[in-house]
Amino acid sequence: MTEIKLYKSPWKAIKLLGLTIPLVAVGIWLILRNESSLLDRIMGWIGVPFFGFGFFLAFFHMFDKRPQIIINETGIWDRTTKQDLISWNLIKNAKPLNIFGQKFITLTMDKSFKSRNKQYRWARKLSKEVGSSGLDLQLSQIKINPMTMTKFIKEMIKTDKQNRQGLIDKYFDNQ
Incomplete structure (x- = not known):
């Protein structure tokens, strides 16, 4: 893998x-x-x-030489979300988000997903105001196009597990 x-x-x-x-x-x-x-x-x-x-x-x-985001055929992990590996099966949608020049991808999750990051009520309200769904992948420090990453995530959640490796190779063949 x-x-x-x-x-x-x-x-x-x-x-x-x-x-x-x-x-x-x-x-x-x-x-x-x-x-x-x-x-x-x-x-x-x-x-x-x-x-x-x-x-x-x-x-x-x-x-800092630690990876910020790790992607494999099982799921995606972002160090800033304080979550374990997020399975592709739990992600329902992804959309790019730009907040004052800071790049994010906000993930809409399945109802069965349990977030480990508890937000205050005012923070949840503020997140909704800026268009966040509550779970955001931070891309500001990474040199990657947010639109390409969003397209990749959307394709990964639609693809079955045996074809995901080919999709990863297609998007990240020059990495």
């Missing part, structure tokens, strides 16, 4: 690092320059740790 493992893109982490470096530098400049007012220094001290956290986040994403 072939498994396809999708990893975080290091270029996303490099972009985050490239955005945080100038902001931290401005904060340090506000703190160290002689003619800074008290407000400038306060803003510098707020900005440096806030944007400096981006350094740690970028390095974590850059050197």
